[in-house]
Amino acid sequence: MTGSIAAIGAGLAVIGVGLGIGRIGGQAMDAIARQPEASGKIQTAMLISAAFIEGVGLFGVVVSLLK
């Protein structure tokens, strides 16, 4: 077995990010389907939320990069 516990930790952090951003994307699609005229605003809000959640996931990745 190669790799390290740190890599496993990073992978776990990314599971959370994947689930979170997946939910945002899904709900954004629902919202756009309900009201296509608002799709611009929804898309912007979706990207911003995704950036925040990705930021949190990257905290985990950074910690796994530390010695």
Next chain:
Amino acid sequence: MVQRRLLTLFTALTLPLSGIWASSAEEHTAPVEAVDSHDAGTHEAESAAAHHGEEAAFNPNEMIMHHIADSHGWHILDWNGHAVSIPLPVILWTSNGLVVFSSAEFHHDIEGHHVVEAGGLQFVNKHEKIYYAGTEDKPVDLSITKNVFALLVGAVVILLIFFSAARYYAKNTNAAPRGLAGFVEPLILFVRDDIARGAIPEKHLNRFVPYLLTLFFFIWVNNLLGLVPFFPGGANLTGNIAVTLVLAAFTLIITNVNGTKDYWMHIVWMPGVPTALKPILALIELIGVLTKPFSLMIRLFANITAGHILVLSLVSLIFIFESVWISPGSIILTLFISTLELLVAALQAYVFTMLTAMSFGAAVEEHHHDDHAHAEGHH
């Protein structure tokens, strides 16, 4: 009015300091240290083998870290086993005063073997940190490193774009802008209207918009330059934690210097809350003052560095498998990820600027005292 001038001047003078700080705080990711002993073996084996024209095992870890980290010379490529790089000046503040020499004097040695004599003192370069030879002490490193140079290149790009746009506006005051000014105007209006105006009360808008514009374009332009694979692009500036630390520190300083009495009251003695809880909330809020800029720093650093690591890893797939048939798949994946990185470059600039604007807005917001008084009156 004076405050705005001072703010701008302060920012203009200290922004380059982030670059100097970056050059002396290079080991933000410890894998460089982790592969230290590993590296010493492989690096020498590689360069020795390369000099003999043989192929040593490709170490993707080392290659990636070399591209992510800062360095004293700008390495362009390896030609016939010989490293071709642009030697940048090494500027050190030592016990003998200021010592300046070219990084070429280290002859690409980062293991600390080659001793450079300058200004009456001897220096070695261990993993891009300069030490006094034979000791663990370091002089103050003020060198123009790769990241500092990239910072200057980014600054020149920004100045070129915006000065030429400004000249256009000076010449044609009442016409619809065309050319570069026309390209730049929607972006500036975007920062002012969509980012700043929603967060900061109108009265204080003009105080903060110049800094927010600077911040937005600084981050965006340097993110983009980091994605360009050839000189003078390709330096990982915004992925250097010292640089993002300074940007976050500016947010922290400007927010708290401009904090009104309301702002501070909400932190240390939150109105509208039972008195027993106020000290606890004060502690939490004080920590919160620090965690917001901290998360700004980590978010930008991690996003950009992770993007670079990803692109470099995909390209090094070709060398790991040592087959040219991997190239199409690897290149297509790399192109796709690079496109995503273009989006990330803009998005991270937007998120950083927006959160900064929200901090500024919270600092100068005027509260209606009646709401809190009512809440306390009901207790």
